[in-house]
Amino acid sequence: MTAVTLSEARPARLRVDGRLGQFALLVPALALVTIFFALPAIYMLRMSFNAHEGGQSYSEAWTFANYLRLLTEPIYLFSLGKTFLLALVTAAVTVVFAYIFALYLWLQRGWHKLVFLAIALCPLLISEISIIFGWWMFFPNNGVLSITLLQLGLIEDKISLMYTVFAAIVGLTYISLPFGIFILLSIFDGIDRRVLEAASDLGAPPLKTFAEVLFPLTRSGIVVAFSQAFVWTIGTYATPIALGPDSLWTIGLEIYQQMNTWRDWPFASALAMVLILLVLGSMALTRRLTGRDVTHHV
Amino acid sequence: MTQKKTGSGTGKQSLSRRRLLATAGKGALAGAAAVGFPAIIGKAPISSAKAAFEGEQLIVVSWSGNYELVFREHVIDPFNAKYGTKAETVGGWDQMINQIVAAPADNPPYDIIVAEEFIGSTGLAENVYVKRDDSKIPNLSTVYPWFFETRPQTATAFGVPFGGGTTMLLANKRAGGVENSWKSLWDERFKGKVTMDSNAFWYTLSVPALTYGTGISDVWTWPDKTTKLIEEIEKLKIAKWYKDGAEQANIMLQEEALVAMSYSSDGYTFLQQAPDEFDLTVPTEGVAAWADWYFKIRGTHHSELADLFMNYLLEKETQDRVLANSSIFMARKDVAVPSHWKGYPASNEDYHRMFQVITMEGWAQLLPNWEAIDKRWKEAVLKTSS
Numbered sequence: 001m002t003a004v005t006l007s008e009a010r011p012a013r014l015r016v017d018g019r020l021g022q023f024a025l026l027v028p029a030l031a032l033v034t035i036f037f038a039l040p041a042i043y044m045l046r047m048s049f050n051a052h053e054g055g056q057s058y059s060e061a062w063t064f065a066n067y068l069r070l071l072t073e074p075i076y077l078f079s080l081g082k083t084f085l086l087a088l089v090t091a092a093v094t095v096v097f098a099y100i101f102a103l104y105l106w107l108q109r110g111w112h113k114l115v116f117l118a119i120a121l122c123p124l125l126i127s128e129i130s131i132i133f134g135w136w137m138f139f140p141n142n143g144v145l146s147i148t149l150l151q152l153g154l155i156e157d158k159i160s161l162m163y164t165v166f167a168a169i170v171g172l173t174y175i176s177l178p179f180g181i182f183i184l185l186s187i188f189d190g191i192d193r194r195v196l197e198a199a200s201d202l203g204a205p206p207l208k209t210f211a212e213v214l215f216p217l218t219r220s221g222i223v224v225a226f227s228q229a230f231v232w233t234i235g236t237y238a239t240p241i242a243l244g245p246d247s248l249w250t251i252g253l254e255i256y257q258q259m260n261t262w263r264d265w266p267f268a269s270a271l272a273m274v275l276i277l278l279v280l281g282s283m284a285l286t287r288r289l290t291g292r293d294v295t296h297h298v
Numbered sequence: 299m300t301q302k303k304t305g306s307g308t309g310k311q312s313l314s315r316r317r318l319l320a321t322a323g324k325g326a327l328a329g330a331a332a333v334g335f336p337a338i339i340g341k342a343p344i345s346s347a348k349a350a351f352e353g354e355q356l357i358v359v360s361w362s363g364n365y366e367l368v369f370r371e372h373v374i375d376p377f378n379a380k381y382g383t384k385a386e387t388v389g390g391w392d393q394m395i396n397q398i399v400a401a402p403a404d405n406p407p408y409d410i411i412v413a414e415e416f417i418g419s420t421g422l423a424e425n426v427y428v429k430r431d432d433s434k435i436p437n438l439s440t441v442y443p444w445f446f447e448t449r450p451q452t453a454t455a456f457g458v459p460f461g462g463g464t465t466m467l468l469a470n471k472r473a474g475g476v477e478n479s480w481k482s483l484w485d486e487r488f489k490g491k492v493t494m495d496s497n498a499f500w501y502t503l504s505v506p507a508l509t510y511g512t513g514i515s516d517v518w519t520w521p522d523k524t525t526k527l528i529e530e531i532e533k534l535k536i537a538k539w540y541k542d543g544a545e546q547a548n549i550m551l552q553e554e555a556l557v558a559m560s561y562s563s564d565g566y567t568f569l570q571q572a573p574d575e576f577d578l579t580v581p582t583e584g585v586a587a588w589a590d591w592y593f594k595i596r597g598t599h600h601s602e603l604a605d606l607f608m609n610y611l612l613e614k615e616t617q618d619r620v621l622a623n624s625s626i627f628m629a630r631k632d633v634a635v636p637s638h639w640k641g642y643p644a645s646n647e648d649y650h651r652m653f654q655v656i657t658m659e660g661w662a663q664l665l666p667n668w669e670a671i672d673k674r675w676k677e678a679v680l681k682t683s684s
Binding site for chain 2: 055056057073075136140141142143160162163241242245246247249257259260261262263265
């Protein structure tokens, strides 16, 4: 009887220990997230309700004026809209190129695969500023592209693609591409290649195999890669400023200027909070679209 | 005898202990006076100042870009060589005051920062500067009064003037026959081939203020006069607005633009690196200028070394070296003017005549209208973009 009681009690104690143990394991990560992300975000949220007056960076207040200004001034809505659109297009372009590259990588074997993996890693080894300087050598009138096209006889006069939306999207895509490639590659690596052979054996042409077998299997990766590129692009400002036209000022640049040049900390915080909401919205949408299957691979 | 000896002995011992302590105290004071104190007032023999500050660190913020390079090479390195210190310079711009305000008051990220009228004003508003002790900066007597006459009395109690910069007209020689006037920027030939600063737009607005307006005060006379200046800017067709020196260099070197409103430090780099390709001139209408002051930051742990450094900034050798390697103007009256600096001001009157400053009083009028001007400025940038 006693023995039975003990044996019944033991798993119960273990369950409690297990929960405590799980929680204990979470504590370091929770502490890091709380200290370095949650607290600054809460501080920023509070700052966004302060006022900016008297030449100081902020004065204590509780006001919605900053949010009202953001939502009623066309110039900030314009900036927000441009940033959103730029992020959407860049994310779409990134996913297309990342998908093709990842698919190609997945189909390769041996040293060939290693070489292409190294190529995919290259942009991650260079700082964003260095990459920008590289494009500055590539796109202008006297840049590599213009001179090459001229020497090949494809154009009659020098051309410049600098300071165009195209240049900004190319620059942003180049930076976000490796992340997209590795997200999608991890999805591809989780697929049994024999399903392609099976589809082929059953008479499906390559395009149909792609549309009805491969694409549905990689859909979650596409959504995550898109979301990652979107989140990264929406907060950036160096590349669009350096490569894009004057009209392409992003919300990131607006935050920088409000914070440092105008020293309007409350309004900069309000802009940052809106940006965070956009990112959270994007992540929630990703979660909804991918469901649970994405966690198996990414 | 024994008692006497003993008493005497005890008395001697006790006396010698007191004397020893007193002598040690005086010795320490004298030592400190000999080693450290003269160094602080800037009259120290180099050897004693070196002993006092050897190995001590000092973080000085100078403007970024070419200015920072010149400052490091011709101010920081010679200072360290002279005093055995570990002073270093880091680049900075409008983020400096935010970083100081955000840091603990007794542990600022910098010991000394450079500031012109705008950052000078914001730093004063945030109370981050330490008042200057004139007795520790004897070289202050060598400075042109212009530096003190162009800012409010209350502000002159902080920091030391070092020099200043100006806007300048930069033209690619391939543009051919660019008139030495700001009006060249409005020349039909250069439509779509002009670049100007969209970030520090107050200096950009100084160009139409000096060319078509009633003077630099138009920049801060919002809305009437400032709006007129913006309307003049809107008549331009800009190849690309630049936001920093690196972007300006790229735009000019890649010939996206042929003429530019530049700044003295950036312009000097063009002259040094491509003298056959660019002309850098002071237009006949005059130029907007700013004065670079170096401020000691409250809470610094290196207050005495900071004073020594601020006095060093005004040494003749320091000022001569920097002037020989830049296009800025200096604070000292007796500098050796290099051949590349044509028409360098020779008197305090020249300073007043040549350099139009967006003064601290001007900033006091500009800042309350910042939001409205910024909004209007953005519209102008959109209108003028190619």
